[in-house]
Amino acid sequence: MKKTGFLLFLLLFIVMMVSVQDRAAAAAGNVQIILDGNELKVSKDTKVTNVNGSTMVPFRVIGENLGFDVKWEQKSQKVLISKDSKSIELIVNQKNATVNGKKLSLDNPPLLQNNIVVVPVRFVSEQMGIHVSWDGANQTVYLTTAASDPPKSDSGTGAGNGDVPVPDPLPGTSPSGGTSTTEPGEVSDPSTTVPPTSGNALISGISFSENRLMIASQGSSITPKVFKMSGPDRIVVDLPNAGFSSDFLGGANAAAGKQGQLDVSGYPDVTNIRYSLFSSSPSTVRVVIDLSSPKEYSVYSDPSGPGLLIIDLNKSDSTPANPVGGNGKKVVVIDAGHGDQDPGTLGYSKKKEKDFNLAVAQKVGQLLANEPNIDFVLTRSDDTFLKLEERARIANDLNADVFVSIHANSGPIAASGSETYYQRDASKALANVMHKYLVTATGLPDRGVKYGNFHVIRETKMPAVLLEVGYLSNPKDEAALFSESVQNNVAQGIVNGIKEYLGIQ
The missing domain is CATH 3.40.630.40 (Zn-dependent exopeptidases)
Structure with a gap:
């Protein structure tokens, strides 16, 4: 009886392990790469894989689809990739690469899998001037060449969907997670908006210096809604129809759940600056400037088009702030x-x-x-x-x-x-x-x-x-x-x- 029970347990264990391996194999082969709106085609035995968070592709795919010159040196285990004046040298199992003679570190090294060399697509693409973004929800890598617009199918929300409020949620939010029409203490400033455009913009950088909050974006124009609140004093910047760039949300920010804060030490007017994906319907980024006391502000953006939004705290009650x-x-x-x-x-x-x-x-x-x-x-x-x-x-x-x-x-x-x-x-x-x-x-x-x-x-x-x-x-x-x-x-x-x-x- 004991022997029969053991054999049944062993059989169940084997079935479970096969199931896990099948799921892992399916997941590994489920990553897609979209180049300028078109899916890259690879043969059945050269699947795109995800290794420790890095998307790895057969190096031949890089050459065939991106127009790079690729070579494989069997003896030295080197992959050589070049185009125009840029050259990249990668070595199997080594986490250092050489780009135009300069050594750079890799998160994951090239690997030899089933006699096929796979390389990290993000590193190679970005070194060659190709924009890379990652849609974690759909397991898809989007590559965009300089001649193409950012892919509209990439929402820029990085690790997937869902609402993550700014820490210490603000009063006046609706039950669905979006903002209500009016909020307690709201002071709207109609001069702080720029003409809207359809589609989502991608927030690619947030910085603070000289008492100025700078928000860099790409894609569509943003119509910001900027207002003051009290108890405690703060300035709220809502960016509707916007999400975070997957690059901006990499590393620690992604792990923190689409939220973060800036270092504001040395600026007595500001106690904290925090940001998050405030709502996903519509996708809205919120940035909050926590103040030590009530503060006036002005807002201006690049007049030539989308790109840079500045919230300037260098404004007195009587004198409007000057642009940078x-x-x-x-x-x-x-x-x-x-x-x-x-x-x-x-x-x-x-x-x-x-x-x-x-x-x-x-x-x-x-x-x-x-x-x-x-x-x-x-x-x-x-x-x-x-x-x-x-x-x-x-x-x-x-x-x-x-x-x-x-x-x-x-x-x-x-x-x-x-x-x-x-x-x-x-x-x-x-x-x-x-x-x-x-x-x-x-x-x-x-x-x-x-x-x-x-x-x-x-x-x-x-x-x-x-x-x-x-x-x-x-x-x-x-x-x-x-x-x-x-x-x-x-x-x-x-x-x-x-x-x-x-x-x-």
């Missing part, structure tokens, strides 16, 4: 590279590049706040993610005078020093001035001013540079870059370089 760069001030955009789910390079002791970039950018912002002839904007003021094209578009929409992107480098352990990159001839003079101050500030070897075809300094319209402050892969450089004194020196050097270039005393 008002009163003849020079406009400077400081870009902290990477952020959130994109850590950048990892250092010798696993410190993250994104943390160094942000720390220096915030210090630069604190110094620029004391410059009466300079108005500045940080592309990100905390650990959030902003796509490369959004960083460049913020600077372009603001008609900035200078753009500075802050990064740290990676390479062989012996590599050390500071580099400054420019892409256009109009940026060479800025690069020379910035590099002079950078080398002095770090005390690291001078690796020179160099040409680099980086997106943020290529697509910006004003003089723009990308600073590689030092090598995190070198233990001595890493220790220096994460010291408070060097970060302060670098921040001051950046400010001094900007002032010299702009001719400001």
Whole structure:
């Protein structure tokens, strides 16, 4: 009897394991890739799979469907992908890639599955300038080339549907989760809207600097509803017919359930800024600025079309606020590279590049706040993610005078020093001035001013540079870059370089 019972248990266990494996196999093969509205076709034995959150595709699919030149080196286990002036080198089971000679880290390495090499589609596509978004509810990856509009079937809600209210829900919400027609203490401002358009916009970045909340979006125009509430004092920004970009909601934000908050330390008027997908019918993003006391505000957006919405708290009761760069001030955009789910390079002791970039950018912002002839904007003021094209578009929409992107480098352990990159001839003079101050500030070897075809300094319209402050892969450089004194020196050097270039005393 015991033997019979054991055999029955064993049989049941085998049936359960087969069922689990079948479901896993079905899930693995259920990921779709849509390129400019058309599904990529792959053979039966080359299914698209999801590995630890990364969509992996056979590297041949990349070449056949995206027009890249792909090669496989059997002996070295390398995948070589190239198009125009961009080249990518991937190695099976290695979490480092080489892009135009520069090493970058991967969340998941290329794999060899059933004698077929699969590669992470997001990494390859974005390096080649293709926009990638993820619809978790439908297990679909959308690829959009520069010549195409963002796919309308991608709602931009990331991990799926459902309402997630802002923490500490506001009074006056309807039972369904949307906003009621009027809310207690609501003060509407009809001048704060821009012409509406059909379809959902995608919120791709939220940042706060110089007492200004900036919301970057793509796709359709947004008609914001901005109003004040009391008990406690706050400014509410509702963005109807809008959702979050899947990139913006990656990493920690996705895990938190489509909600998050910004770091507002150093701004006494504001105690917190929080955001969430407030409603899904219609899809509505809500951003709340919690205030220490009642505060006036003004709202303006890029007049040329959708892209950048600014809620400016620098407004007195009697004087309307000026847009960024008002009163003849020079406009400077400081870009902290990477952020959130994109850590950048990892250092010798696993410190993250994104943390160094942000720390220096915030210090630069604190110094620029004391410059009466300079108005500045940080592309990100905390650990959030902003796509490369959004960083460049913020600077372009603001008609900035200078753009500075802050990064740290990676390479062989012996590599050390500071580099400054420019892409256009109009940026060479800025690069020379910035590099002079950078080398002095770090005390690291001078690796020179160099040409680099980086997106943020290529697509910006004003003089723009990308600073590689030092090598995190070198233990001595890493220790220096994460010291408070060097970060302060670098921040001051950046400010001094900007002032010299702009001719400001």
